[in-house]
Ligand SMILES: O=C(O)CCC(=O)N[C@@H](CCC(=O)O)C(=O)O
């Protein structure tokens with residue numbers, strides 16, 4: 408029996424509009440690539456020959472971060488049409504399909520706080536984002552467990568605020584500080600030259616893959632949030648090209664790692680919103696990576712004042728509207744690898 412994707416290669420549109428037509432199943436393209444439809448928004452490609460890398464590419468974990476969704480959509484369609492031939496195992500995930508439909512970060516709950524089992528913790532709360540996070544974890548687990556290659560997971564996002572570093576990546580916490588500079592070579596090819604070293608376990612998707620599967624994993628911020636169709640795709644050309652090479656070339660020759668090509672930051676403070684009246688001490692238009700002076704007020708709420716602890720402490724991901732108990736802003740200090 409032929410699969411609907413053999414005549415209609417628009418996997419993302421089918422996932423969003425006719426998910427029931429996307430029956431889980433397998434078929435082989437004329438170039439030997441085995442395509443496995445895992446579920447709506449989750450698709451796997453395996454080359455005819457043995458792969459050395461097992462690569463998870465995820466996007467749309469936040470539904471309004473459209474540029475990575477457009478990049479992955481095009482990649483999947485080109486593979487399905489036979490225009491690109493993968494030589495690595497690849498799992499492509501379009502995370503929050505319902506949030507894409509409403510053009511929002513999430514419907515009920517921020518899905519990128521629900522991984523590493525967080526989807527099943529708490530007071531019996533069940534919603535579509537929790538179910539989806541659990542499904543995505545399962546897909547990643549099966550993909551990595553069935554492969555034998557080096558494990559990678561690039562969770563592609565765009566940031567809400569303008570940024571002094573247009574592109575940057577979060578390096579999930581490594582308990583033994585075993586940061587791998589080799590893995591930054593691919594990021595440099597994506598035009599990502601700023602790295603944030605996380606300072607503790609989190610419940611993000613990239614931390615899940617790093618912690619559970621020892622994958623080379625990053626949250627990659629490729630630019631700024633914009634609605635579908637409004638991205639200047641020329642700003643993503645390097646990332647698109649590097650991602651294509653990662654999955655279609657046997658041994659891509661990434662630029663050598665040079666410390667001077669990167670700005671490295673470590674997280675200094677994780678400021679949580681604890682009260683309804685939480686507010687930031689700076690304006691909405693202050694870009695990510697703006698540095699403050701010691702004592703400058705970064706945020707305040709009933710019973711607490713949060714200030715910069717050192718000169719040069721910079722802010723990233725400020726958002727006063729997060730749910731109570733969640734991260735409202737991170738502060739950063741320069742670091743080395
Ligand atoms: O710009 C923002 O405030 C958010 C952009 C975004 O979604 N970032 C990720 C980072 C995840 C990580 O820390 O690894 C997120 O907040 O989920």
Ligand SMILES: [Zn+2]
Pocket residue numbers: 468469472564565
């Ligand atoms: Zn995001």
